[in-house]
Amino acid sequence: MAEGTPKKILFIDIETVAGTGKFAELDPIWQKLWSKKAVSLSGGNEEIDAAEMYENRAAIYSEFGKVIVIGLGYFAFNEDKSVELRVTSLSSNDEHQLLTSFQKLMEQKFNQGYFLCAHNGKEFDYPYLCRRMTIHGISLPDILRLEGKKPWEVPHLDTMEMWKYGDRKSFTSLQLLTTVLGIPSPKDDIDGSMVNEVYYGTGDIDRIARYCKNDVVATAQVFLRLHQQPTIPKDKILFVDFNE
Template sequence: MNLKLDFENILFLDIETVPEEKDFSNLSKEVQDLFALKTHYQRKEDVTAEEFYERAGIWAEFGKIICISVGYFTNFKSENRNFRVTSFFGDEEQLLKDFKSLLENHFNKPQHLLCAHNGKEFDFPFIARRMIIHQIALPEKLNLFGKKPWEIPHIDTMELWKFGDYKHFTSLKLLTSILGIPSPKDDISGSEVATVYYNENNIKRIVTYCEKDTIAIAQLLLRFNNQPLINDLNIIHV
């Protein structure tokens, strides 16, 4: 691909989400019923809503964000090119406000873009919905109302790989494998995040996992544009 991108204008990101409550029983009866209705067609006949609740983190209405990791390039065109990575984690409302502040203070120009893997279907709308739930005004980069498709400042590495094939889903793990990129999935998987969060109380492990995904997304976009991959020595955690 010849994407003709200025990599220093791109903010790469990944989010980790979990069910909003540890246990289904902690939900009000109304929310339990709403979750059962929402997931009716996803569940097999012998799977109850309570048994299915471990997957609630994939819906913004029943899940919450526990980590947003972001990364960006500096000195991209020089031999000292660096990729700086940082994370917002902990209380959801606060991490959303901190992420919004980053966008509004450092990635607020028309040329600035957000990049995620499956971001248009998951990360970007999930963040926007959770901001609305917390009554946080949307930053311009997430406020898509009235914008034409070519005006939306989002890059989706999975969409790029589709080449127009709307039915084609390719995981980040698969793409990094076939493209010779060091795999970010060397500790936990997405399905284990809720367990690590609620049972192990190990947010640092989740942050590390999220940051590795963010780095992998940047590596993908480099490979798509025939650019050399990031060296570990050039990754700076801040």
């Protein structure tokens, strides 16, 4: 990698779903709270179908959703100077267990000089994880802590922010960015809009985890292209267990 390109980076992606499969399964007070949220999201439309909106959009709001998969990847540098991308995922139907495992991994393996990098991470992944961990009473790993840090001390990178080049209003999806940069995109059988349906329809969390890991790979490759670096060849992308 070129001089000045960060090497200790943990690429991350999370998959989230609504807190329950159906709006009707919510406690009445949560139904009322979501209904207010739905009206607000629809620009004040009192006729909005809160139940339908819950299934379609609740997953992206940390107060009403939960994390089911966390994908992770980092660069490993070999003695022959070749670079590998090592990728894994943590997944569980028990969010407290999942976030506890994530917290322990961060403190034990990625607590010394690492940056986090995600696509739209500053607007979604990082705050979502922080809020859900707070809800569960799990202490935040140092890599997610913001208090007491000056802006330039916060170890958070964001490939969407990099692509903006100072533009404040632009949103670019990871799929669009990989396409425009000529990065091969894995042929996933699902996309982000289908995660909630797959989870509550089939319970196939492994399928969602595979999709999540592929997004981690895509984010790492985008990061390299944005730093004018060669992407990692397929035979150097390893899906492993970080605890081994």
